[in-house]
Amino acid sequence: MGKLKRFYRKYLKQSLVLCALLALGMNLFIETMARHSLIVSLGFFLQYPAVFLFNTFIIFATYSIVLLFRRRIFCYVIISLPWLALGITNGIILLNRMTPFTVKDLANAGDGLSIATNYFSSGTLILVIIGILVSIAALVFLFLFAPKKREKVNYKRSIAAVLVIAIGFFGIWQVAVKTKTVETFFGNLAYAYQDYGVPYCFISTWLNTGIHKPANYSENLVKNIFNGDELNDKGVYQPKKSDQDEKYPNILFLQLESFIDPKLVEGFSYSRDPMPNFRQMMKEYSSGYLTVPSVGAGTANTEFESMTGISVKFFGPGEYPYKSVLLEKTCESIPFNLKYMGYSTHAIHNHRGAFYGRNKVFPNLGYDTFTSLEYMNNVVKTARNWAKDGLLTEEIIDAMKSTKGRDYIYTISVQGHGKYPTEQVLENPAITVTEAPSEEERWQYEYYANQVYEMDLFVKELTDSLSRFDEDVVLVMYGDHLPALDMTEESMKTGDLFSTQYIIWNNFGMKKEDKNLTSYQLGAEVLDQVGIHEGLITSYHQNYQGTSAYMRNLETLAYDMLYGNAYIYGGKLPFKKTKMKMGIKQIKIDKIVQIGDDYYIKGQNFTEYSKISLDGEVLNTIYLGPTILGLREKVNPEDVERMKISQVEKNKEILSTTE
Template identity: 45%
Template sequence: MNRIKAVLQKCWQYEIVHAAVYSALLNMLVECFNRRSLIGLVMIFTNPVLFLYNTLIILVTMSIVLLFHRKVFVYCTVSVVWILLAVTNFVVLCSRKTPFTAMDIYLIEDAIKVIPVYLNVFQMILIVLAVAAGIAGLVWLWIKGPKQQEKIHYIRTTVKIGLLLLCCMGVTHFLLLTGTISSYFGNLANAYKQYGFAYCFTCSVVDRGISKSDEYTPEYVNSLKEDIEEIEVENSEKSPNIIFLQLESFFDPNLVKGISFSENPLPYFEQLVAEYPSGYLSVPCFGAGTANTEFEVQTGMNMDDFGPGEYPYKTVLQSKVCESMAYDLKEKGYATHALHDNDGTFYDRYKVFSHLGYEDFTSIEYMDNIEMTPMGWAKDKILTGEIGKILDSTDGSDYIYTISVQGHGDYPAEYPEGFVPEITVTGFFDTAKEKAFTYYVNQIHEMDNFLRELTAMLESRDEETVLVMYGDHLPGFSFTDEVLENGDIYQTQYVVWSNFSLSSEKENLESYQLAAHVQQMLGMSEGYLTKFHQKRKDTPDYLKDLKILEYDILYGNCDLYGGENPFQATNLIMGQNDITITNAYNYKDYVCVEGSNFNDYSVVYINDKAYPTEIINSHLLRVEKAQVTAGNIVSVVQQGDDKIELSRVYLQVGESENK
């Protein structure tokens, strides 16, 4: 016993042993947050290899303590970072079903916009106080904490850290070869539980974009190109309006087992499914991740080929222009439009849509008479009139990509003030969950009414039109495959309505196949990826070759296009109606700005300084406690709560008159 004690005491003399023990304890805490219970400790016994591997990853970060004299401070700082990540993951999992990844840091601006929906003021204050206390504690440790005096051999220590990193990389490679871990996360939430938080989050940091295949060569891409160019499609002379309608968190709640409703929440949608081409749609996300379903539908690309939790809107599409349904249809003379009844800056759509071929984008900042849900989201019925405006704006064929928002979470456990459910739900054992689901069901019931109004409007127009409706993902409830009649939480439904005869068998699809499928129904085959999906969908190398084409288009040499990307970013116009200023003048102690198409998102700037703006009507804005003089530049800027400018018109003031 004394010999063992002596050995342990000797080992404890080495700082790396301290770091290893602290890393193991820290990993226990992180896994408890990851699994949202003390069951995280079970990983030590059920899968000791993965527990030690995740500990090794944390140890690599903890090993920087060897380079500092203030070791307690460094231990605490590294620990705080890991705990902060774990707690963030815990909070994120409480409001959505997709774990926290490094990509969410890119989305921090978008997250700030929706924080009030998920957290109340008291919770936000607690978070701010906890962060402030953590920072204050670290500052105190830096000032008052112990400082060791031993000399540090920086070169030798750096080599030790490097060897530890190489060891971690070697273990990672070995575990990948043996199948103990995987670099492919088909279900991100399951991967975090199966492989551990430290490994999965680290993957989201280092694994971005699409990896290059060993088979990627100009010759291989050209062989694929020659093959898909041989596709034979009966080219239709018709060019109907094509409208894609992505419905936020929309699915048929009748698919949930054991739940009853006072009346059918989606009578019209179920009628459409029965009468028109339809099927299940496999989407890349559950509970959140709208932009990634958008990306798959528009581009025909598979999100499984990107890094874990990646949002191409925030990474590659910030700089790359990508083949899409919009670019494909522009080749046939279509006008291309995007429409969304939420902030235009969300997911950077106001930037990205110019890289996807849209000529204009109407976001909520360009809409009037918007009715909001009790949780502050726009009701989708506003989109009927906006789609009509777009169709009226051109004489030719239109392609409109529409994104709805009414079904968006959070779903309150207590009914908001003034909310009286039209449809009641029974079958839940938890009253809070029942009320939350009741609130959700009533929102999508209104969305069902919106679909009825929209198709009626389109039917009344003397234009052939196709409307493709689908849910972007299931809502953020604790569903499992076993709870659903269709047995898959990654499936929504799609239906293709048209006001002319359009035949097609019912077929289940991946969301990246939907646009090509619709084109095929219409006798079209525009775009290389469209041709690829139409011809190669059922072949053995389908997914492998799709990944090679995706890499070539976004990261490779563009061999598919002869070595040069043929698509150019569009000059994206915000809104359908031109906003104008015709006059600006002083009246008493405020400024009046006259013009057209003003709304609640119009803000007056005088010489580039923003002023609180009151809208009188669509032709008149008023700014109190301000004056203009000759030569001043008066601007009207469209912007949301984030203050990001979407468009600006201006007028130079002439000789002003006090009225």
């Protein structure tokens, strides 16, 4: 301890100098973790010194707070921890997906922890927990025993210094933006982090949220967007209820997780075609490339765009509307608009119902039902513990049969999800990689290609079933984003990391019309092809796409609907939150049976996520089959008749309870 004190007095007494050196080293560490290379990080410093030093100053400004305290070593460590956490977390995330770490990811922390075992071994997670506990113990030790400044803090001088640095921070930030050293709009989040530095971009994802208020925002500005008959005599849009769904087909969307053509990636060859059925359908039905808003992750944002027709680029960088505005209010969407026409609306997802908060968001998007993994039986898992997609055929058909009229069904698959193993995990795979740049990539792409192959078989099974259905059906299929496989624009034959492919399959002979679209245009295009023009955003895309103010006016409409005064609706949103039912099939209790001291509940449509509950408390339950559950704890016999069945997801959230 004596040596530490002498070292501190000799070298570390000049606090601002030390702050600058620590900031420089910390920024180098953060960029090295992001780029997974010290050499590449140093190259970034040499190529863009102004950007690197700007990010260093951001970190330096936070270190300057130590001037206000005597326990400076302890303060240096405390301030360093968030920056270290940022660097390490971002580095780990970029090993598993292609989108960097943002403040918005903190809102998804619960979702991330729920699937941590799909990415990391139990041993790794235990080591992380041990590391956290050791760090806490070390902090306590530092607080108690680390040397502190002998002299009292001159608060007038220290506060003045901190204020000068703070003012300098805001001034330098403005100069960096005005001189285009950094940008405030991130067209590609991954590239922005590489070009403008991790600290600046991470903070920007915190400061820049929602949709910015348009210049000269007013009622006239909003209403003058339209020059046709989209608005009523009062110059506003008011949806009208009708019962005309029988004139139109069932409309199905199938969003395929991380689904692309593996043959579009340079440097790989396969023993057979991984997606022969999808490829053949692209030749027979309307198809093309689909520009999606994310790469390697971000499924919920592709959903948002295709359901609402609104681009997520209008929001803050890395923002998920599911985790922000859609938790609070409704939004015009295809489900809402089709409900006005008499359609029933369903969402299906073979993963956790609470993931991305879908069980809370979907009522604000107009869904009548949501069938998630917790309501499904006969679930088969991949080697990476994701549910396979084959069971979705039955779920989709059941949803269509559950109503007399037409249905809109939005299905989100999960089988293609990463992480993709760097070692062999599949025995006797249907497809083998015959050529790859490296051994690790061979196993990653072999695993991925086999998931695509099985998803392609599911697509064939689904379309075969729908072709026999006695109602007209349109099925839109597309990949939500590229898989997290370290792809680059140079490695893609398309030259684009944001392009997947789509097909508009049907069972009644629609004309083939090929074109490239964005995911926020897809819904309007499909509806246009079947003759539906209901909905303000839908008609906007159908009538104004290609005009000079197309994107600017779309952003104005999005702001007005979600954050503004709803001028376009006459000042009040016409869409009311639905009373969404979880699951298509009714879960019910037929009778409660007592055998000795044990109770068993017989009923219908139980799953492995069905739990016996009493007054909102989940009881210890054993799943014995879709018609019987066993109670594994003692209850008061007088309470037995009040027992119910709750569907409880992985993180213990109750999704629904029988009445």
